[in-house]
Amino acid sequence: MAAAEKGQAALLQGLVVASYGRRCLVEATDATVLDCVTRGKRADLACGDRVSVARSGPGQAVIEAIAPRSTLLYRSDGYREKLIAANVTQIVIVVAPAPPFHEDLVNRCLVAAEHGGMSAVIALNKADLPESAAAMAGLELYRTLRYRVLALSAKHDVRPLRPLLERETSVLVGQSGMGKSTIINRLIPDAAARTGELSRALRSGRHTTSHARLYHLDAPGHIIDSPGMQEFGLHHLSVEEAAHAFVEFRRWLGECRFRDCRHLAEPDCAITAACDAGKISARRLESYRRLARELMRRD
Ligand SMILES: Nc1nc2c(ncn2[C@@H]2O[C@H](COP(=O)(O)OP(=O)(O)OP(=O)(O)O)[C@@H](O)[C@H]2O)c(=O)[nH]1
Ligand SMILES: [Mg+2]
Ligand SMILES: [Zn+2]
Incomplete structure (x- = not known):
């Protein structure tokens, strides 16, 4: 009753x-x-x-x-949390040669993926542009870290991305203007009509995405388009968690002189030593340090 x-x-x-x-x-x-x-x-x-x-x-x-979530991707600055997507298995970080992308943002997306238990792929879009060879060379670093890196052109051919999406729930993330929605429109014919309607309704020449949206692939799997971001706040992480999320640091963690080493300027730091020995990229270590300092200011 x-x-x-x-x-x-x-x-x-x-x-x-x-x-x-x-x-x-x-x-x-x-x-x-x-x-x-x-x-x-x-x-x-x-x-x-x-x-x-x-x-x-x-x-x-x-x-x-x-329902309880298997994963949750979100950003957090000092004041609030911004949920991006739930139950995704994979993050596709979309970058492009133009406008230029920020490596720190790529690293932070990777940190969020590692911390949240999602796999990560880096997709260099706009491979039709002449600057794409240089951008790809800059992304080689991530291949050495065993992330999948691929190039595609949403304008011409999204086929390189397709096999990676099957049987996954993926979310496209990245800066504004990298081409996330263009990729979606190519993958999902029905999506193009929907964004077209929206931009006609708003009569703005711009198509910038304001909310995340989930689409079904024609093969098993789902894909989520998300609004572009300039920053990726990770204030929900501790400094230790941040270091652990830099995958290449893991084998040295625990070997520093101080147990609570933050790998900034402490003496006998195993991470600094690994960087000096060429085992960890200076770009990645600097990126980690910017994040760690930000988290320490929060504390
Ligand atoms: N040359 C070239 N331009 C592209 C390609 N893909 C997208 N673009 C252009 O890049 C611009 C931005 O594309 P969007 O798909 O709106 O980018 P977005 O990442 O969804 O941007 P936000 O929604 O603001 O986050 C548009 O003018 C697209 O036409 C590509 O493969 N090659
Ligand atoms: Mg968009
Ligand atoms: Zn250290």
Whole structure:
């Protein structure tokens, strides 16, 4: 009786395909898309969340529960957290030769992937541009760290990326203007129509993405487009966790003179020694140190 009154029999399972604060679009298991609101002030849903919803009107529902997440990708600065995507298995970091990309941002995306238990791929888009050879040379470093690095041109051919997406839930992340949405439009024909509608509605020549959006691939797998970012705050990490997320540091961690070494300027630091010996790239160590100093200012 109580259960029937609460309408529990009518609960539907679904997948959050877009999230806008307290509102989100949920694709139910019967493929209908419902415009949903959360209860109370709850606004912590992310694209990719699995939810239970109760219908509240035609095409509308209320979120009743969020299933435990296997992964959660998010940023955090000193003040707030920004959820990017839930339940993704893989992060595709999209970079391009132009506009120039920031290596620190790539490193921070990799740190977030390592810390969050997701695999990471680096995709150099706009391979049709002449500057792409130099950009690819700069990315060789990541190959030596055993990350997958590939080149593609969303304008011409996204095939190099396809096999990596099958059976994964991937999220495209990176700076604005790298071509994430162009890649999505190439992969998902239906997506192009949707972004086209949006830009016609807004009558802005710009197509910059404002919210994450999940799409289904024609093969098994899902892909999430996300808004471009300039910074990737990692204030939810400790300095130790940050060091551990630089994969090539791991074999030396624990070998410094001081047990609480932060690998900045301490004497007999195994990480500094490994860098001096050419085993760790100075670019990566500097990037780690910028992150560590930022986290220490927070503390
Ligand atoms: N030459 C070239 N230009 C491209 C390619 N892919 C995308 N672009 C261009 O790059 C610009 C930005 O592309 P978007 O797909 O909107 O970039 P985005 O990463 O989604 O940007 P945000 O949504 O702001 O994060 C557009 O003018 C695209 O036409 C490519 O492979 N080659
Ligand atoms: Mg975009
Ligand atoms: Zn050290």
